[in-house]
Amino acid sequence: MVQGYCIDVFLAAIKLLPYAVPYKFILFGDGHKNPNYAELVNMITSNVFDAAVGDIAIVTNRTKIVDFTQPYAESGLVIVAPVKKLRSNAWAFLRPFTPLMWGVTAAFFLTVGVVVWILEHRINDEFRGPPKKQIITILWFSFSTMFFSHRENTVSTLGRLVLIIWLFVVLIINSSYTASLTSILTVQQLSSPVKGIDSLITSNEPIGYQIGSFAENYLIEELNVAKSRLIALGSPEAYRTALEKGTVAAVVDERPYVEIFLSDYCRFQIVGQEFTKSGWGFAFPRDSPLAIDMSTAILTLSENGDLQKIHDKWLNKRGCGSQSSQNQSDQLQLQSFWGLFLICGIACLLALIIYLCLMLRQFSQHYTDSSEPSRHGSSRSARLQKFLSFADEREEIWKSESKRKRMEMLSRANERELESMDGSKRVADICHEKYNVDT
Known part of the structure; x- marks a missing residue:
């Protein structure tokens, strides 16, 4: 029958x-x-x-x-491989982000702190003081934004703009980190050295396949896998034995066969995505x-609906077959946040450019007003030192000094005008006495 x-x-x-x-x-x-x-x-x-x-x-x-x-x-062809449970440890809180994501996030914290310090240094007393105090202020301000607990107030418009954008980025990062960490600590995590077909091909490990399946020709002809790496297996028990003993790193087979196999052997799992579509x-x-x-x-x-009924009759998954069939990393990649970092970086760069242009304009006015003809030929290094000294001064001091210099220049102009008027009057008196001319 x-x-x-x-x-x-x-x-x-x-x-x-x-x-x-x-x-x-x-x-x-x-x-x-x-x-x-x-x-x-x-x-x-x-x-x-x-x-x-x-x-x-x-x-x-x-x-x-x-x-x-x-x-x-x-x-379609899928990969089944042994998996192991990931146990929580003392460093589990680092797992939500990849190392690159952690590094870029820390770099942006420091960058934003330095940018805000530059924008606020001349007008905000909280960002002034001895060098040691200023360094501590930058570090404190940078990392306190992580918890929205920064105590320093921003005064400049550019500083507030940068800070608003950065706080939005921090809000997204905090929310994503919390959600990922919660998932890691509460959901059973499985790990496999094989992540997908690409990592399996480049690993040079032996690969199992079902005898008589088209998987053998596909791996050799389409994916250029060496035939010496392929090991033929004829039954689910052979799959289990080869995977447990390490005879093969993974087995490549069609999804329906794999799902039936996984319904009986829960210690294995489908890894990666289905990399062929057929029927x-x-x-x-x-x-x-x-x-x-x-x-x-x-x-x-x-x-x-009869086709689905026949499918459920013979191929309905049971046991642990209802578990997730894909092993995906819960770590958040930099690719998911590069747009936010790009927006924040552009905002910081534009704010610095605008601030530098305003500073150069003010310095040019100040340098022209305060320079004497003999100093126009000063070297670039001396001019750079003056610019740095000017950038370190409080803006109120620069404004009061500029105002004082304008008053002095105005006073000198008035004195010269009065002296000119007195000279004209003396000339007129002399002419009147000499020629008896009635003025």
Whole structure:
């Protein structure tokens, strides 16, 4: 008596045909070893079989010699590998972020602190003082924004703009960190040295596959995996033994087989993403009308729900098969936050450029007013020292000094004007006395 998932689908579909089709099932294989599916398909072209009914994957090489029906089951190659539980330790609080994410975040904390100090140094007494005090202020202000507990007030418009943007970035980072840490500490975490097909290919570790599956040709021809790395396995027990003993680093097989395997062996797990998309179909000779009519019948089964019922009857996952089938890292990557860091970096850069332009303008006015003709030829180093000294002064001192110098210049101008008027008056008196001219 022949029965199974594929047989039930075939019988349900053939009943929907508008005409009677006599059939007889002939077993293929010896019943002990997995048969070669490529050989089974080739036997249709040689007229040994009129059709092939089974879990036959629809792949390119096979579609060139036979016609397949509409896929009645989704399939695709996945990787199953051993996993281990990650236990919490004293450094579990560092796991939400990757090392690169931690480094970039710390660098931005310091950068924002320095930028705010530059923007506030000339006008805010809280950002002034001895060098040691200023360094402590920068560090304290930088990392206190993490908890929104900075006590220093920002006075300048540019400083407030930078701080608002940075506090928004800190809010997002804090929320993401809290959510990720909560997940890590409360949800069971699994880890595997194999992260996906890319890491499996580059690892040079042995890879297991099911005997007779198209996975062997796919790994060799499409992914350029050396044939010496591939180890053929014929049963779920062989999968378990090879994975436990380390004979293979992982097994590559079609998802339906793997899901049935995982329903009995919970210590293994699907890692990475499904890296091929295919399906199972029934094979018929080229230009056979049965291929088209059976495809229509399979679509009817799918629409009325019978196909799903047959699937649940034979392939319904049980036991630990309902666990998550993907092993994904819970660590937050820098790629998830680079947009926020970019916005904050641009804001800091624009604020510094605007501030520098204003400073150069003020210094130019101050330098022109205070310089004497003999000092115009001073060296660049001397001018740079003056600029740094000017940037370190309080803005109120610069304004009061500029105001004083303007008053002095105005007073000198008035004195020169009075002296000029007195000189004109003396000349007029002399002329009057000498020529007796009535003014």
